[in-house]
Amino acid sequence: MSPEIVGIVGVLAMVVLLFLRVPVAIAMIGVGLVGFALIINWNAALARLGSDAFFASSLYSLSVIPLFVFMGLILAASALGQDVYKAIDAFFWRIRGGLGIATIGASALFGAVSGSAVASATTMSVVAVPEMKRFDYDNGFAAATAATGGTLGILIPPSAILVLYGVLTEEPVGQVLIGGIIPGAITTMLLMTTAWLVIRSRPHYAPRPVEAPGLTRWDATKLVWAVPVIFGISMGGIYFGIFTPTEAGAAGAFLSIAYAVLTRRMTWDGFKGAVSRTIRTTAFIFMLVIGGQIFGFFLSASRIPIELGQWITALEIAPWVIVTIIFVVYFILGALMDEIAILVIMTPIMYPVIIALGYSGVWFGVLTIMMLLTGLLMPPVGLLCFVVSGVTKIPLGDVYRGIFPFVGALAVAIMLVIFVPDLITWLPDLMTG
Numbered sequence: 001m002s003p004e005i006v007g008i009v010g011v012l013a014m015v016v017l018l019f020l021r022v023p024v025a026i027a028m029i030g031v032g033l034v035g036f037a038l039i040i041n042w043n044a045a046l047a048r049l050g051s052d053a054f055f056a057s058s059l060y061s062l063s064v065i066p067l068f069v070f071m072g073l074i075l076a077a078s079a080l081g082q083d084v085y086k087a088i089d090a091f092f093w094r095i096r097g098g099l100g101i102a103t104i105g106a107s108a109l110f111g112a113v114s115g116s117a118v119a120s121a122t123t124m125s126v127v128a129v130p131e132m133k134r135f136d137y138d139n140g141f142a143a144a145t146a147a148t149g150g151t152l153g154i155l156i157p158p159s160a161i162l163v164l165y166g167v168l169t170e171e172p173v174g175q176v177l178i179g180g181i182i183p184g185a186i187t188t189m190l191l192m193t194t195a196w197l198v199i200r201s202r203p204h205y206a207p208r209p210v211e212a213p214g215l216t217r218w219d220a221t222k223l224v225w226a227v228p229v230i231f232g233i234s235m236g237g238i239y240f241g242i243f244t245p246t247e248a249g250a251a252g253a254f255l256s257i258a259y260a261v262l263t264r265r266m267t268w269d270g271f272k273g274a275v276s277r278t279i280r281t282t283a284f285i286f287m288l289v290i291g292g293q294i295f296g297f298f299l300s301a302s303r304i305p306i307e308l309g310q311w312i313t314a315l316e317i318a319p320w321v322i323v324t325i326i327f328v329v330y331f332i333l334g335a336l337m338d339e340i341a342i343l344v345i346m347t348p349i350m351y352p353v354i355i356a357l358g359y360s361g362v363w364f365g366v367l368t369i370m371m372l373l374t375g376l377l378m379p380p381v382g383l384l385c386f387v388v389s390g391v392t393k394i395p396l397g398d399v400y401r402g403i404f405p406f407v408g409a410l411a412v413a414i415m416l417v418i419f420v421p422d423l424i425t426w427l428p429d430l431m432t433g
Contacts, residue, residue, distance in 0.1 A: 003302045004303055006302055007302025008304070009035075013031050014028065014345065017031070018341075024338065024345070025287040025290065028291030028292060029049070029295070031295060035301075036048060036297060039302060053290045056289045056292075057286050060246065061173055062163075062286065062289065063246050064173065064245045065286075066281075068115045068160050069278045070278040071114070071158070071252040071255075073114075074256040074259075075113055075226075075259070075260075077266045077267075077271065077273065080110065080113070081110045083223045084109045084227065085106040085123075085124065086223060087106075087215070088220075090213045090219075091105075091220065093212065096206055098210065099137065099210060100137065100195040100198075100199065103128040103132070103145040103195075104149040106124065109224065110153070111156045113231050114153055115156075115157070117152075117384060118383070118384070118387055120149060120152065121384045121387050121388055122387055124150065125391035125392050128145070128146055129388070135208045136208045140394070140398040140402030142392075143398065143399040145402075147376075148191055148403060149191065150384045151410070152191075154339070154369060155180050155183065155184045155370060156185075157181065163245065164340070165347065168343070168347045168348070169351050171361040175431060176428075178428050179362050179363070179424045179425065180366050180369065182427060183370060183423055186417075187373075187409075187413040190413050191409050191410075193409070226259045233252070235248065292344035295345070308352075309352045322353075323359070324418065327414055330346070330372065331371065331375075333375065338383065339373075343368065347368070350368075359421070362424065362425060362428050371414060373410050374407055382400065382403075
């Protein structure tokens with residue numbers, strides 16, 4: 001068989017294995033190993049198996065992932081999310097539906113220092129959803145704001161997923177992280193505006209006025225001093241060339257521990273839990289990276305990405321149309337697969353196409369993460385919907401019902417950065433200018 005035929009069969013085999021619920025990393029390693037052996041030979045394939053595993057797990061740039069994950073888990077264990085929610089609520093409580101708007105805003109601020117979608121959604125489910133239920137908010141709307149707000153944790157840096165994209169494509173990790181700042185802010189504003197519009201069109205979703213918070217706006221601002229400090233030092237250090245991304249992760253992790261000690265909110269059990277979850281999450285991501293390396297070399301040997309890129313660039317279609325089609329593909333995959341799995345599987349295929357079209361790799365990295373946000377919400381997978389439903393005991397169907405207006409807002413944000421790439425590339429370009 002020709003390399004191209006082997007590649008097509010390998011991709012189809014991957015789809016079958018995923019539908020059979022084979023772990024993504026194992027499926028990629030198995031398909032990549034067998035496919036590479038059929039194209040080259042078994043000795044070369046087995047040599048790749050050993051060398052790729054060692055190379056992928058020893059990459060210095062990957063060391064930032066456990067640091068960012070640990071930082072987010074420490075802050076979550078220190079109840080910073082509760083303070084952030086109280087602070088944002090102090091600014092929006094007068095607006096009808098203000099608790100929902102505050103939930104999304106708090107998720108954005110918390111995501112700016114935690115980098116974790118699950119941690120953000122879990123925290124807001126515990127803190128914000130009971131408060132909205134107390135004032136008779138619609139259950140679906142309340143749960144949806146916690147779930148959609150949680151998506152911001154993987155877009156606003158620091159983000160382990162953005163780091164993973166940089167490693168997979170060899171794009172500068174620092175520039176990829178900084179590129180997420182403006183799109184993250186725009187997406188946050190669109191989601192908050194959507195929450196306001198939903199309540200305007202369906203007033204019965206927020207029938208009771210809320211009580212005045214016990215905080216003044218100045219007190220609220222002082223309550224969340226840790227957010228600008230940790231975010232400013234870690235991301236600001238990257239932007240001004242003071243830190244490498246790994247050093248920024250180390251600084252953020254240290255500051256998070258210092259915050260936990262100063263506030264005396266984290267128990268020893270909470271610390272051990274953060275360490276344990278960091279180890280498990282890091283092992284999971286590293287296994288995916290190893291699988292992605294092996295699968296990526298198989299695809300390269302099959303020449304599918306090259307042939308696909310040449311075929312697409314030969315089409316007389318505007319590049320933005322092709323990017324929009326890619327978005328639709330990611331949107332469909334997001335309803336069926338985990339977002340990290342989509343990133344690891346699709347990046348080796350789509351990245352060469354995007355580069356052949358003349359687009360920035362940094363731009364496509366942030367855009368890819370924005371595309372993956374919908375996968376965290378869309379049924380039947382919708383990880384964050386499952387998380388919020390499990391924590392709040394709100395039926396999963398009600399959560400899915402509530403998230404659809406917000407998925408529309410995410411689609412608008414994605415189209416904005418497709419048509420205005422400078423929203424992503426402006427800050428990274430200043431770093432290199």
